Amino acid sequence: MNSFELYYWPVPFRGQFIRGILAYGGSSWDEHPVDEIEEIMGREPGKQPVAFMGPPVLIDRERRFAISQMPAIAIYLGERLDLLPKTFEGRALTAKLVNDANDVLDELTLDGGREMWTPEKWEKFVPRLQKWVRIFENNGTRNGLRADTGFLLGTESPGVADIVTAILWGTMADRFPTIRQIIDDTSPVIQSLATRVNGMTPLEDLSRRSFEDYGEAYCGGEIEISLRKVAG
Amino acid sequence: MNSFELYYWPVPFRGQFIRGILAYGGSSWDEHPVDEIEEIMGREPGKQPVAFMGPPVLIDRERRFAISQMPAIAIYLGERLDLLPKTFEGRALTAKLVNDANDVLDELTLDGGREMWTPEKWEKFVPRLQKWVRIFENNGTRNGLRADTGFLLGTESPGVADIVTAILWGTMADRFPTIRQIIDDTSPVIQSLATRVNGMTPLEDLSRRSFEDYGEAYCGGEIEISLRKVAG
Numbered sequence: 001m002n003s004f005e006l007y008y009w010p011v012p013f014r015g016q017f018i019r020g021i022l023a024y025g026g027s028s029w030d031e032h033p034v035d036e037i038e039e040i041m042g043r044e045p046g047k048q049p050v051a052f053m054g055p056p057v058l059i060d061r062e063r064r065f066a067i068s069q070m071p072a073i074a075i076y077l078g079e080r081l082d083l084l085p086k087t088f089e090g091r092a093l094t095a096k097l098v099n100d101a102n103d104v105l106d107e108l109t110l111d112g113g114r115e116m117w118t119p120e121k122w123e124k125f126v127p128r129l130q131k132w133v134r135i136f137e138n139n140g141t142r143n144g145l146r147a148d149t150g151f152l153l154g155t156e157s158p159g160v161a162d163i164v165t166a167i168l169w170g171t172m173a174d175r176f177p178t179i180r181q182i183i184d185d186t187s188p189v190i191q192s193l194a195t196r197v198n199g200m201t202p203l204e205d206l207s208r209r210s211f212e213d214y215g216e217a218y219c220g221g222e223i224e225i226s227l228r229k230v231a232g
Numbered sequence: 233m234n235s236f237e238l239y240y241w242p243v244p245f246r247g248q249f250i251r252g253i254l255a256y257g258g259s260s261w262d263e264h265p266v267d268e269i270e271e272i273m274g275r276e277p278g279k280q281p282v283a284f285m286g287p288p289v290l291i292d293r294e295r296r297f298a299i300s301q302m303p304a305i306a307i308y309l310g311e312r313l314d315l316l317p318k319t320f321e322g323r324a325l326t327a328k329l330v331n332d333a334n335d336v337l338d339e340l341t342l343d344g345g346r347e348m349w350t351p352e353k354w355e356k357f358v359p360r361l362q363k364w365v366r367i368f369e370n371n372g373t374r375n376g377l378r379a380d381t382g383f384l385l386g387t388e389s390p391g392v393a394d395i396v397t398a399i400l401w402g403t404m405a406d407r408f409p410t411i412r413q414i415i416d417d418t419s420p421v422i423q424s425l426a427t428r429v430n431g432m433t434p435l436e437d438l439s440r441r442s443f444e445d446y447g448e449a450y451c452g453g454e455i456e457i458s459l460r461k462v463a464g
Contacts, residue, residue: 044366045363045366045367045369045370045371046370046373048370050328050371051366051367051368051369051370051371051374052367053332053335053363053364053367063320063321065321065324067324067325067328068328069327069328069331069332070331071303071327071331072324072325072327072328072331073324075307075324075327076320076324076327079320079323079324080320088295088308088311088312089295089297089299091311092297092299092304092305092307092308092311093282093299093304095301095303095304095307095308095327096282096299096300096301096304099301099302099303099304099331100285100301103285106338106343110346111338111343111346114342114343114346114347115346131277131285132285134276134277134283135277135283135284135285136283137277137283138277138278138280138283139277139282139283141278142283
């Protein structure tokens with residue numbers, strides 16, 4: 001039996017961070033089909049595995065523990081799979097970067113498609129996207145990250161912060177050529193980190209499986225169609 | 233000299249969680265005026281105290297450490313001021329509840345005012361707001377929280393999860409009578425927890441100071457005017 005269960009839509013988006021941490025940590029997991037996700041979302045909070053509003057939800061079978069909220073799951077798995085820095089500050093900065101990644105996804109989808117992208121809106125957004133890339137870069141360079149070496153928080157090997165950052169920018173770059181160009185032009189440091197981390201065997205395997213399972217899908221819905229028109 | 237510095241707008245909203253944790257933990261802090269917040273927001277990431285997009289930003293003077301992202305600051309202060317449960321699971325659930333609180337604020341402001349409230353939108357939102365209240369309630373009742381006693385994660389005294397939950401629902405109730413009624417009708421357990429926690433001296437003092445400093449303001453901007461029309 002696999003160690004974990006994940007409830008997340010069959011697209012990369014917010015779930016890919018969790019899949020990436022599980023894969024890098026050498027853990028096995030089962031995913032639930034869409035109808036089962038919808039079923040537990042519709043239950044009264046008291047009958048849910050953990051009282052939650054939306055996926056991802058992770059169940060740790062061994063510890064009989066369920067948790068929701070992507071940033072909380074990422075930190076939980078970081079503890080569980082020993083992928084967090086040892087210092088007080090490094091752990092807090094990991095949480096900060098994971099929440100930053102969550103915000104970038106919100107902005108890229110105009111908060112889950114509250115609005116649709118137009119060329120004008122996209123043009124206005126590009127400098128902000130570049131600023132996000134530089135924010136990730138600077139969080140790393142303060143701790144010794146360079147284009148060809150190092151990790152975001154000064155650790156010897158990748159941690160949750162690196163996996164989440166690599167998946168954030170790498171998954172986007174792989175699906176939106178315009179965004180790949182923006183990342184490469186803005187920060188060779190982040191481009192290289194993403195390539196180095198995503199090139200490790202478990203994450204390379206995950207990336208291949210995701211294209212097999214989800215095709216070119218990124219976040220799904222009308223907002224993905226609208227995003228492809230401006231950044232595809 | 234005060235122990236911490238906080239950069240946050242002169243309104244409750246997302247900053248009030250941080251103020252509440254600092255106040256409950258017996259820490260002193262300085263706040264920066266709006267022009268200084270705008271100034272550091274506009275800097276290149278390398279010249280910011282920590283590379284960040286938007287406030288809150290906390291500076292821990294003693295440890296010479298700066299961090300952004302409300303949920304990351306809340307957990308950092310939880311560690312720093314000893315306000316987190318001792319168990320692995322309790323700490324993860326604290327992060328989950330803080331991220332839930334962040335999501336409730338996003339939803340209540342239609343993601344920072346991307347849209348404006350109308351009576352129709354509000355009517356459709358009320359069942360979802362009630363579900364959020366029940367999610368918080370159920371996260372607590374699973375761990376022994378009752379209307380007249382106990383805390384969300386089974387601790388003997390309030391932790392970050394309780395302070396954030398009390399501030400989330402209490403601050404909203406104090407400013408929007410319609411929302412107070414919804415909370416009271418939906419969950420006497422959450423209503424009571426918020427009253428018990430917010431009634432403790434440091435949080436009562438903070439609440440009074442916030443009304444003195446910010447008046448009736450909640451999140452500010454056009455979206456607050458629009459929210460008052462449907463929930464005021």
